[in-house]
Amino acid sequence: MSPEIKQFIEDYAEELVSGNAAYFIGAGISINSQLPNWPNLIKPFAKKIGINKLDGKDLPEIAQYIINEEKSNRGPFIDAISRKLRKNYSPNAYHEAIVKTNLKTIWTTNYDNLIEKAFSNTTVDVKFTDEAISRDVPDNQIEIIKMHGCIHNSDRSDIIITQSDYEDFFLNKPAITQRLRLDLLQKSFLFIGYGYGDSNIKNIITEARRLGGNNTRQHYLITKDKINDRDFDLWCENLRRYGIRVIKINDYADLLLILEKLSLRSRGKSIFITGSHDTKNNKDVKLLSKKLAIKKGIILNDGQSSGLMRIASNTFMQTLIENKKDVNKRLKFFPNPYAANSKFANDASLLPVLKQWRIPLLKSTHIMIAFDGGMGTKAEIEVALDWGCTIIPFFKDKKRDTWQLLDNTLLKERVSKYNSNYITKVKKNKINHIDVLKLIRKIIK
Incomplete structure (x- = not known):
């Protein structure tokens, strides 16, 4: 483990112990549970409208094209995504490490319910609507904020999936937006399960920019290094403008090791x-x-x-x-x-x-x-x-x-x-x- 990663664990463990930390979980955390990733979810629909390669494409934009072709009827697309994600998947080792960590708040852009499943022995308060976001959370409960909706519970209109959904998010979800602003100011986020160019990270950056760039706390993103990739290096450097420091790992197994160490260190002495x-x-x-x-x-x-x-x-x-x-x-x-x-x-x-x-x-x-x-x-x-x-x-x-x-x-x-x-x-x-x-x-x- 590199000195940089060791120092990160030391620094972020202090935030966890003090209660000033929150995890922000992306789709990469669910992949080891055999869930289809986002490109595989929309690939069949993309082919129907003549898009055969999704590498490097803006996926919410592709989803927007799909809905456009359906004459703005979201139903068939959302239902098909829902069927694939509603299968009986089980939490994996990443989820287990997260569950054992001493933290109160988890944000996620995932639609699946694996995080809730992982907390089966702990009382959780799951929120995915503006009405729920202001609900008080008892001291012994974990708060899970599903920023883009929940495929198991949300109405179709609550699912954030297309380009227009992303563009209108801050207008249509004012309470969740305000809570995100507060947490960006008051908590140190650890982004996990996100990769280079992820549109969800861009969404968070947009909100960080609204706050005034450097006014947020120090946040971190752990992602796999793309060695000798100039675009990736520039992307990482650019995230620093919004208070997000990228921790580069060589293999996804390194992420599990980091999460397990943070789990214990989060409990302090x-x-x-x-x-x-x-x-x-x-x-x-x-x-x-x-x-x-x-x-x-x-x-x-x-x-x-x-x-x-x-x-x-x-x-x-x-x-x-x-x-x-x-x-x-x-x-x-x-x-x-x-x-x-x-x-x-x-x-x-x-x-x-x-x-x-x-x-x-x-x-x-x-x-x-x-x-x-x-x-x-x-x-x-x-x-x-x-x-x-x-x-x-x-x-x-x-x-x-x-x-x-x-x-x-x-x-x-x-x-x-x-x-x-x-x-x-x-x-x-x-x-x-x-x-x-x-x-x-x-x-x-």
């Missing part, structure tokens, strides 16, 4: 400590919590459960107070499912509900430090693995449910990247809080 609800006292967790509170920038995610988690949170908070640190900036609280029903700790039938409740907490967690626990703790660790967290086991009791997780392939892989001997030391009962702190430093450096 956040740590969640879990363990048995029956724990009354634990010297290790107290020592560890004190050290973490002293360490600059560490945020403790508090799931507000009793037992070991309460010991960790109380010790962390007390240490912050003693050192005159701002508690509000270092502690982040999440709903406690156990307060609603104490059976979550030992009722196997409730584990699916517990896991669902814990998603917001673990999606915001970079590192989980897991102490011995029962089925509830084990369930939380399993959710953390699903959501990309790095788990640091601090197990000492072979009789507890959590011990068997030491053989979990995913858990071992994530820890071994930073210390290949760590799991072996845990199994030999030779681990202490200093080993955990050293591992944390490597993970969040």
